[in-house]
Every structure is written in C-alpha cells, then in structure tokens.
Amino acid sequence: MSAHGTPIPMMSAASGPLSGVAEVPGDKSISHRALILGAMAVGETRITGLLEGEDVLDTAKAMRAFGAEVTRDEDGTWHVHGVGVGGFAEPDQVIDCGNSGTGVRLIMGAMATSPITVTFCGDASLSTRPMARVTDPLALFGARAVGRSGGRLPMTIVGAADPVPVRYSVPVPSAQVKSAVLLAGLNAPGQTVVIEKEATRDHTERMLAGFGAEVHTEETDAGRVITLTGQPELKPQGIAVPRDPSSAAFPVCAALIVPGSDVLVPGIGLNPTRAGLFTTLREMGADLTYENEREEGGEPVADLRARYSPEMTGIRVPPERAASMIDEYPILAVVASCAEGKTLMTGVRELRVKESDRIEAMAVGLRACGVTVEDGEDWWEVTGLGAGNVPGGATCVSHLDHRIAMSFLVLGLAAQQPVSVDDGAPIATSFPVFEPLMAALGARIVRVAVEN
Ligand SMILES: O=C(O)C1=C[C@@H](OP(=O)(O)O)[C@@H](O)[C@H](O)C1
Ligand SMILES: C=C(OP(=O)(O)O)C(=O)O
Known part of the structure; x- marks a missing residue:
C-alpha cells in the first residue's frame, strides 16, 4: 500500500x-503551523511558499473541516480565514491526516481544549505511530481520548469543555508533543508551561509570537521553559515560508x-x-x-x-x-x-x-x-x-x-x-x-x- x-x-x-x-x-513544519495558526486567528492570513505536499494538503483540508476558509490563488498564494481561538466547529467527517505525524498531533492539540468531539485516522504508516505521547498531556487539560490499543489511530478526542492550563515536562525530545501542548494551551485560561530538556525545532514558539500571543522561552538548567498565556486573540499574518x-x-x-x-x-x-x-x-x-x-x-x-x-x-x-x-x-x-x-x-x-x-x-x-x-x-x-x-x-x-x-x-x-x-x-x-x-x-x- x-x-x-x-x-x-x-x-x-x-x-x-x-x-x-x-x-x-x-518547509513542511512551518507550512502545517501556518495553516493551523491561520485557522485559529481572527481574519485573513496570507501564506506564500506553502509546501503543497500531501501532508500539508491534508492539514489544509482538516482546517476547512473545522470551519476555517482555506483557498489557493492560481499563483500559489494561500489564504486562511480563521475562526479565532476556541472557534473550531465540530467536523462532520473523520479527519484523515494521511501519512503525517505532525498534522495529526498538532491538530489534536489545537482542538483538545474546545468542546467538540473529533475522530482522526491516517494511512497504514500513521496508524502504527504512538499517539499517547500527545493524548497524555492533553488529558491534563481535560480532554479524553479513545483509540486502538497502544494508543494508535483511529482515535477519537473529546475536547475539554472547561480546560485548565497545564505545566508539562515533555518526556521525549519531540517538537510535535511540545507544539500540541502549546496549541491546546491557546484555549485554556491562564498560563500553560512546557519544559523540554533538549531543544527541538521552535517554529511553533516563533510563529505564536508572530501571531501576537504572549509566549516566552527561558533557558534554564532543566532545559527550555516555554510559557504561553492562554486565550489571546491571534492576529492574522503574512507568512513567507x-x-x-x-x-x-x-x-x-x-x-x-x-x-x-x-x-x-x-x-x-x-x-x-x-x-x-x-x-x-x-x-x-x-x-x-x-x-x-x-x-x-x-x-x-x-x-x-x-x-x-x-x-x-x-x-x-x-x-x-x-x-x-x-x-x-x-x-x-x-x-x-x-x-x-x-x-x-x-x-x-x-x-x-x-x-x-x-x-x-x-x-x-x-x-x-x-x-x-x-x-x-x-x-x-x-x-x-x-x-x-x-x-x-x-x-x-x-x-x-x-x-x-x-x-x-x-x-x-x-x-x-x-x-x-x-x-x-x-x-x-x-x-x-x-x-x-x-x-x-x-x-x-x-x-x-x-x-x-
Ligand atoms: O514538529 C514538527 O514539525 C516535526 C517534528 C519532528 O517530529 P517529532 O516531534 O516526533 O520529533 C520531525 O521528525 C517531523 O518531521 C516534523
Ligand atoms: C517524521 C516526519 O514527518 P511526520 O512526523 O510529520 O510524519 C518526516 O517528515 O520525516
């Protein structure tokens, strides 16, 4: 297959x-994030240089299913009309993330603090990959996950209706886990803190700051401590990937x-x-x-x-x-x-x-x-x-x-x-x-x- x-x-x-x-x-990592944060901003984000690979196109499709308007001009410029933090609608279809670990894990984070229920699936490769690394911290916000044994897709996430902010030390070096927690923290009140012992790619932190969120990174003996203030109004951006x-x-x-x-x-x-x-x-x-x-x-x-x-x-x-x-x-x-x-x-x-x-x-x-x-x-x-x-x-x-x-x-x-x-x-x-x-x-x- x-x-x-x-x-x-x-x-x-x-x-x-x-x-x-x-x-x-x-860049694939930046492309996923541009679509997801664009969908969580209020107003129109314009993206040039977006990777038009299957992984990213699956994320674009998912953002449409959550209620954002996502369009492409003939010259390859993309436009995302976001619904705002906490504004995701419940999709009426299963979200198929194809082959993409980044897509599924970041989107799970982004929806986990909204009162919606979403089922995720992927191809044969993605269906073997561990999701508990993301659903464990999302549970701390109040979200519930039911998947196949071993925490595999297909998986349904019931988003938290009354999310609480979280302080979480990421147990594996993973930008996807860090990003899922930060994206979930966007719709939780107060401060969400993520600690990573080893520095992983920081595109989410950079882009969150670009969209106007209050996010600070401190280098400490315990590693990087990233603090995000929840429930900001994200301002749409022009992004050159x-x-x-x-x-x-x-x-x-x-x-x-x-x-x-x-x-x-x-x-x-x-x-x-x-x-x-x-x-x-x-x-x-x-x-x-x-x-x-x-x-x-x-x-x-x-x-x-x-x-x-x-x-x-x-x-x-x-x-x-x-x-x-x-x-x-x-x-x-x-x-x-x-x-x-x-x-x-x-x-x-x-x-x-x-x-x-x-x-x-x-x-x-x-x-x-x-x-x-x-x-x-x-x-x-x-x-x-x-x-x-x-x-x-x-x-x-x-x-x-x-x-x-x-x-x-x-x-x-x-x-x-x-x-x-x-x-x-x-x-x-x-x-x-x-x-x-x-x-x-x-x-x-x-x-x-x-x-x-
Ligand atoms: O956050 C991202 O965009 C990515 C993080 C990395 O995965 P992990 O977080 O699982 O290390 C990397 O392997 C993947 O291609 C993209
Ligand atoms: C690991 C990769 O991607 P993902 O985790 O998003 O499937 C990759 O692109 O090499």
Missing part, C-alpha cells in the same frame, strides 16, 4: 555530474557523493534547531558552503553550495545534535556509506517511531546494497566503503516512508549498480517535485513500469 494510492516502484543509477540550481519547496532544509538535504547529499557535482540550493532555512545535518557534513569534510547568509521572515536563511567531496570521513555524531537533524539520519547514512571509516549515530531512539522504523529500514536496505551497518535500540553505525565503492544493486523497501525512498534513490546515483525502491509514492507527502528537480540536475531517477 502506498501513502495515498498505488505503489510507484522507482530506480536510480550512476549519474554524470549533478549541476545547477535546486529550488526545493517550502522558507525552503525546507530537510528537503534540501537530498540534492545537497547527492551532490556530495556524485563525481564532479556542483549544486546550489538557494534560500534554505537554517534555524539552528534544524541545521544539524549541515554541521555534521562539514565535520565529515564535505565541501558545503553557506553563501549570502541573511534573515527572512524571522528565520536565518542561506544559499547552500555543495560540491563533490570524495575525501569525506566517518565521524561520531553527538547525541545532543539529534533533535536538530532527526529527519536527516537516513540520508546521512547514505553519505556515510560513501565516506571512509565508521559513522556512529547515538541518541536516536526516536528514529524508530517515524513513518517507519528508520534505523531498521535503512540498515536492511544498506546491507542489501553491500554496506555494513550495526545497530541497537538507540544507536547505529555505518561502515563507509569510500567514494565510488558502494556496490548497490538491490531493491529496497520504503515502508510508506518518503525519506527512506528518497535516501535509497540518492544512493543509487553514486552506487556501482542501480538501486530500486519498491514504492516512491510517499515522496509526494513532503517533496512533490523531487523527481523533476533531481532530473534537472542530471540525476537518473526513473519510475519502473509494473507488469500486470
């Missing part, structure tokens, strides 16, 4: 130098491992809570430079230039960096396969509960491509073979996971034999223009016809 339809088998093969400019689409560093990772890493490549990826968001991969690649010896560093819409941005880097070496990636590159470990493992020596990644337990168990999915596929990978619950280690030495030649299983599919397709560009993936359909959840964008750089990535 694919994310939203028929599987699309794909294959990639050794390519000539990749060159050109790769304009990757808008920066390009997604998690999508930029694919053309950047492809350029580093394909001989002769020189690729420019302009306008990439380099919020420090997201940029860990690029720091790691530079430590490995990648020829990766930041050009034209600037600030756009309150986020640091630069043009990334990546050139073929045959001399990269394996490193130990520090566990405290994990949150800032959590979605980038699969593609880092591909680069690590083409570097000299071992790359050890620790503190990465969370990779096991993404769209797939990403350590397992990558380890199995890389081994089939001739790379040695060892792993434990919270770590994995890739033994690099050096530039040009990865055999490839396998069909890898994507497990409904866009990042697994894209990672193996990038590996095939630098491997000795082509690499196939059983299903590239999930790529459309986050990077709908991956195929034409990579083709324009010179990458040989094709769909494989299925015989009936």
Whole structure:
C-alpha cells in the first residue's frame, strides 16, 4: 500500500555530474503551523511558499473541516480565514491526516481544549505511530481520548469543555508533543508551561509570537521553559515560508557523493534547531558552503553550495545534535556509506517511531546494497566503503516512508549498480517535485513500469 494510492516502484543509477540550481519547496513544519495558526486567528492570513505536499494538503483540508476558509490563488498564494481561538466547529467527517505525524498531533492539540468531539485516522504508516505521547498531556487539560490499543489511530478526542492550563515536562525530545501542548494551551485560561530538556525545532514558539500571543522561552538548567498565556486573540499574518532544509538535504547529499557535482540550493532555512545535518557534513569534510547568509521572515536563511567531496570521513555524531537533524539520519547514512571509516549515530531512539522504523529500514536496505551497518535500540553505525565503492544493486523497501525512498534513490546515483525502491509514492507527502528537480540536475531517477 502506498501513502495515498498505488505503489510507484522507482530506480536510480550512476549519474554524470549533478549541476545547477535546486529550488526545493517550502518547509513542511512551518507550512502545517501556518495553516493551523491561520485557522485559529481572527481574519485573513496570507501564506506564500506553502509546501503543497500531501501532508500539508491534508492539514489544509482538516482546517476547512473545522470551519476555517482555506483557498489557493492560481499563483500559489494561500489564504486562511480563521475562526479565532476556541472557534473550531465540530467536523462532520473523520479527519484523515494521511501519512503525517505532525498534522495529526498538532491538530489534536489545537482542538483538545474546545468542546467538540473529533475522530482522526491516517494511512497504514500513521496508524502504527504512538499517539499517547500527545493524548497524555492533553488529558491534563481535560480532554479524553479513545483509540486502538497502544494508543494508535483511529482515535477519537473529546475536547475539554472547561480546560485548565497545564505545566508539562515533555518526556521525549519531540517538537510535535511540545507544539500540541502549546496549541491546546491557546484555549485554556491562564498560563500553560512546557519544559523540554533538549531543544527541538521552535517554529511553533516563533510563529505564536508572530501571531501576537504572549509566549516566552527561558533557558534554564532543566532545559527550555516555554510559557504561553492562554486565550489571546491571534492576529492574522503574512507568512513567507522558507525552503525546507530537510528537503534540501537530498540534492545537497547527492551532490556530495556524485563525481564532479556542483549544486546550489538557494534560500534554505537554517534555524539552528534544524541545521544539524549541515554541521555534521562539514565535520565529515564535505565541501558545503553557506553563501549570502541573511534573515527572512524571522528565520536565518542561506544559499547552500555543495560540491563533490570524495575525501569525506566517518565521524561520531553527538547525541545532543539529534533533535536538530532527526529527519536527516537516513540520508546521512547514505553519505556515510560513501565516506571512509565508521559513522556512529547515538541518541536516536526516536528514529524508530517515524513513518517507519528508520534505523531498521535503512540498515536492511544498506546491507542489501553491500554496506555494513550495526545497530541497537538507540544507536547505529555505518561502515563507509569510500567514494565510488558502494556496490548497490538491490531493491529496497520504503515502508510508506518518503525519506527512506528518497535516501535509497540518492544512493543509487553514486552506487556501482542501480538501486530500486519498491514504492516512491510517499515522496509526494513532503517533496512533490523531487523527481523533476533531481532530473534537472542530471540525476537518473526513473519510475519502473509494473507488469500486470
Ligand atoms: O514538529 C514538527 O514539525 C516535526 C517534528 C519532528 O517530529 P517529532 O516531534 O516526533 O520529533 C520531525 O521528525 C517531523 O518531521 C516534523
Ligand atoms: C517524521 C516526519 O514527518 P511526520 O512526523 O510529520 O510524519 C518526516 O517528515 O520525516
């Protein structure tokens, strides 16, 4: 089964130098938040650069079901007419969040302090992912959740009619959990406090402040303490979504491992809570430079230039960096396969509960491509073979996971034999223009016809 339809088998093969400019689409995390906060503001929010991937389109659909008016101009500008904090209507249909953990968890938070009852579902991947991490703190506000065993979707949330504010220490490093609690806190009276030991992406805090909410972050010995004052009137915004560093990772890493490549990826968001991969690649010896560093819409941005880097070496990636590159470990493992020596990644337990168990999915596929990978619950280690030495030649299983599919397709560009993936359909959840964008750089990535 694919994310939203028929599987699309794909294959990639050794390519000539990749060159050109790769304009990757808008940031997925920021796009979800722009739609949700736009729907909770009073008046019209205007969004440019919104990611039009399936995950975000499912969130747009959900916001309509809650009563917001969400429209798109022909030029790709989106408009959200919000209903105000506490103004969500009860949807008359099940909210299908497709493949998106961010979508379902943030929307659960946003509705949990309104007196409405909502049933959520998702695809086969999302239906395996843990939701108790969100419904536990939402229960403290007074919301009730009934789902499948193990706290899985489909799940119904009965929102709190008289919510109370909450003080919550997030037990796992998760921006989705933090954001769900903050969004729930919007419609609770008084102050909601979230404490996170490890800093995770802070787009919700930044955007809440942009919409006029009173939100403060304090760095303490216990971690980040975020305090939100409830029941604000959110003021609609103009939001320019920066390009997604998690999508930029694919053309950047492809350029580093394909001989002769020189690729420019302009306008990439380099919020420090997201940029860990690029720091790691530079430590490995990648020829990766930041050009034209600037600030756009309150986020640091630069043009990334990546050139073929045959001399990269394996490193130990520090566990405290994990949150800032959590979605980038699969593609880092591909680069690590083409570097000299071992790359050890620790503190990465969370990779096991993404769209797939990403350590397992990558380890199995890389081994089939001739790379040695060892792993434990919270770590994995890739033994690099050096530039040009990865055999490839396998069909890898994507497990409904866009990042697994894209990672193996990038590996095939630098491997000795082509690499196939059983299903590239999930790529459309986050990077709908991956195929034409990579083709324009010179990458040989094709769909494989299925015989009936
Ligand atoms: O808040 C977000 O937008 C996201 C948070 C991360 O998930 P967790 O919060 O589960 O770590 C990340 O993996 C996901 O792609 C997007
Ligand atoms: C983990 C991811 O997304 P989500 O949790 O929103 O499904 C991702 O995009 O890599």
